[in-house]
Amino acid sequence: MIKANFDFLGQLFVFGFEGKTLPYDFKRFLKDKDLGGVILFSKNIETLAQTKELCSEIKSLSKHSPLVMIDQEGGEVNRITDNFPVFPSNLSYGENEDKKGVAFAYRTTAQNLRKLGINVNLAPVVDVLTNPKNEVIGQRSFGSDPIKVASFSEIAIDAIHSERVLACAKHFPGLGDVDRDPHHELPRNDNSKKRFEKVDFPPFLEAIKSGVKLIMTSHVFCPGLDSEEISTFSPKICSDILRAELNYQGLVITDDMGMGAIVKNHDLNQACWKAFLAGHDLILLCEDFEKQNSLFEYFKKSVVDKRINQTDFSKRIAKIFSDKKSLAGFLE
Incomplete structure (x- = not known):
């Protein structure tokens, strides 16, 4: 059993940074705190050669193999566009x-990401688009039919994995029937659990059957699933439903905790701690080094103050290492 010491605390976090080279403070953080992962955006990318060198440096500074993530979905969401294949x-x-x-698109994308040293594509979107007013998902979805979305999601995941890049099914429990964007405000989905089971869950179930190793949740209030907490803070959704009912054993990552849906309504550090307690393995915070450093220290103090059972904390850290060990072929 891994001891509950702070050498491994950084494994809980996936952070982003500013600029096309690693800032000095972020380099030190990577080396000293041993982050679980790093996420890249267009702001970090200039050329393919520069991106490859950046990924190599991220890995060389990390004590344990990091998840190097990007959103390269095709359509409107592509972080790399110059001299890189872009698909519909x-x-x-x-x-x-x-x-x-779709198989060709995701396989080719993964193949090219792999060449750069990126080992996680935060795709595909498996949300079922049932609300015509939905702007946050829109064309990112395969459609409004759960069976079709499930089928195409399986193909996309298999294609990504075939090139030794990790896929990520998102956004659990489903963001296809909302009319607000969590980047700016908290969406609400008033559908019943039966409706979720009929419409939103089938693509996630298919993704799980396909061997997806990473699922991203969404910031959304679903009173039909949990009448008290938003999905990000909900053990009912993140643990009882996703883990127990859908039998998912892989890694669970939050969506960016810096989104308006969170920071307009909650203290960031407290929100991230609640997300961790709800069952998330990885906490995603895409920018602001000061906030990221504050978050690390907040988690450290929370563990010291025994806001979580030490044995439980050790098990949570051990799970991340166990999962990463099983993913060695993707992370090497």
């Missing part, structure tokens, strides 16, 4: 019933 949206593939096309 998921919705276009779904509408055209183009299964060969």
Whole structure:
């Protein structure tokens, strides 16, 4: 059993940074705190050669193999565009019933990400688009039919994994039937649990059957699933439903905790701690080094103050290492 010491605390976090080179403070953080992962955005990318060197430096500074993540979904969401293959949206593939096309797109994308040293594509979006006013998902979804979305999601995940890049099914428990964007405010989905089981969960179940190793949750209030907590803070959703009912054993990551849905309504550090207690393995915070450093210290103090049972904390850290060990072929 891994001891509950702070050498491993950084494994709980996936952080982003500013600029096209690693800032000095972020380098020190990577080396000293041993982050679980790093997320890249367009602001970090200039050329393919620079990106490859950046990924190599991230890995060389890390004591344990880090998850190097990017959102390269196709359509409107692409962090790399210059001299890199860019493909149509998921919705276009779904509408055209183009299964060969989606397999080629995700396989080719993964192949090129792998060459750069990126080992996680935060894709595919497996949300079922049932609300025509939904702007946050829109063309990122394969469509409004759960069976079709499940089928295309399976193809995408298999294609990504075939090139030894990790796929990530998102955004659990489902963000397809909302009319607000969590980047700015908290969405609400008033559907019943039966409705979720019929519409939103099938693509996630198919993803789990396909061997997906990473699932991202969403910031959304779903009173039909938990009448008290938003999904990010909900053990009912993150643990009871996703783990126990859907039998998912892989890693669970939050969406960016710096989104308006969180920071407009909650203290950031407290919110991240609640997300951890709810069952998330990885806490994603995409920017602001001062906030990231504050978050690390807050978690450290919370463990010291025994706000979590020490044995439970050790098990949570051990799970991350165990999962990463099983993913060695993707992370090498």
